[in-house]
Amino acid sequence: MLTVASWNVNSLRVRLPQVLDWLATNRPDLLALQETKLQDAHFPVAELNAAGYNVVANGQKTYNGVALLSRQPLQAEEVARELPDFDDPQRRVLAATCGDLRVINLYVPNGAEVGSDKFRYKLDWLDALTAYLQQQRERYPNLVVVGDFNIAPEDRDVHDPQAWQGSVLVSEPEREKFRQLLALGFKDSFRLCDQSEGAYSWWDYRAAAFRRNLGLRIDHILVSDNLADRVMGSTIDTAPRKLERPSDHAPVVATVQL
DNA sequence: ATGGTGGTCGTACCA
Numbered sequence: 001m002l003t004v005a006s007w008n009v010n011s012l013r014v015r016l017p018q019v020l021d022w023l024a025t026n027r028p029d030l031l032a033l034q035e036t037k038l039q040d041a042h043f044p045v046a047e048l049n050a051a052g053y054n055v056v057a058n059g060q061k062t063y064n065g066v067a068l069l070s071r072q073p074l075q076a077e078e079v080a081r082e083l084p085d086f087d088d089p090q091r092r093v094l095a096a097t098c099g100d101l102r103v104i105n106l107y108v109p110n111g112a113e114v115g116s117d118k119f120r121y122k123l124d125w126l127d128a129l130t131a132y133l134q135q136q137r138e139r140y141p142n143l144v145v146v147g148d149f150n151i152a153p154e155d156r157d158v159h160d161p162q163a164w165q166g167s168v169l170v171s172e173p174e175r176e177k178f179r180q181l182l183a184l185g186f187k188d189s190f191r192l193c194d195q196s197e198g199a200y201s202w203w204d205y206r207a208a209a210f211r212r213n214l215g216l217r218i219d220h221i222l223v224s225d226n227l228a229d230r231v232m233g234s235t236i237d238t239a240p241r242k243l244e245r246p247s248d249h250a251p252v253v254a255t256v257q258l
Numbered sequence: 259a260t261g262g263t264g265g266t267c268g269t270a271c272c273a
Binding site: 010011013035037061062063110112118129151204205207208209245247248 | 259262263264265266267271272273
């Protein structure tokens with residue numbers, strides 16, 4: 001049994017104590033982090049090693065940044081930090097192999113506003129991702145694609161679909177890209193396990209959004225189709241969102257029989 | 259009231 005988790009921490013420097021507590025409590029085999037906002041030279045490797053986790057990071061100053069924490073060693077020669085044929089200084093991708101499992105950790109661009117330059121960048125980035133995942137799908141039999149997708153796939157993933165209709169994170173062009181990813185041969189692990197409404201992974205810091213559960217489900221763990229019937233559970237852990245000085249995202253967790 | 263919160267960096271910027 002393998003537990004894979006993903007958490008947008010919105011600054012690992014601020015959130016490291018919460019991450020260490022969460023690792024100690026939950027002991028996932030893999031934890032993918034997004035928005036670490038740390039250059040690799042400043043990554044807290046020693047603290048995480050002491051907690052029993054191997055570390056691979058792909059970071060930059062101030063913005064973006066992804067990392068993989070793993071109880072088992074990650075094969076160093078199998079680490080990738082770029083989308084092929086997509087020149088991009090923003091650190092948003094980290095792929096690694098852990099035993100029989102290929103893990104791809106993503107921090108998908110936010111997109112700012114539908115129609116903006118950043119929205120165009122998001123769609124282009126998703127096209128480059130689709131090409132990459134197609135290639136990875138052919139190369140690796142057991143694949144999980146995790147991270148902050150910045151896309152709520154369906155209306156039931158949105159607290160107020162009418163208010164959000166057409167907005168960034170929810171708009172049809174983004175959802176279409178998400179469906180194209182799934183069509184490569186992936187399943188949304190959460191929806192394999194849970195059909196409920198009102199299950200979200202992100203809540204705005206403003207307007208007491210978490211207390212009122214005004215959220216979106218934008219953090220996902222996708223599994224390759226062959227693993228679908230081996231997903232034993234997929235959950236969103238809202239406990240860290242209730243702490244003092246939380247990330248605006250909750251960790252998402254999937255358990256896979258491997 | 260046409261906002262609001264939070265992280266980074268020391269100011270606008272990003273989300």
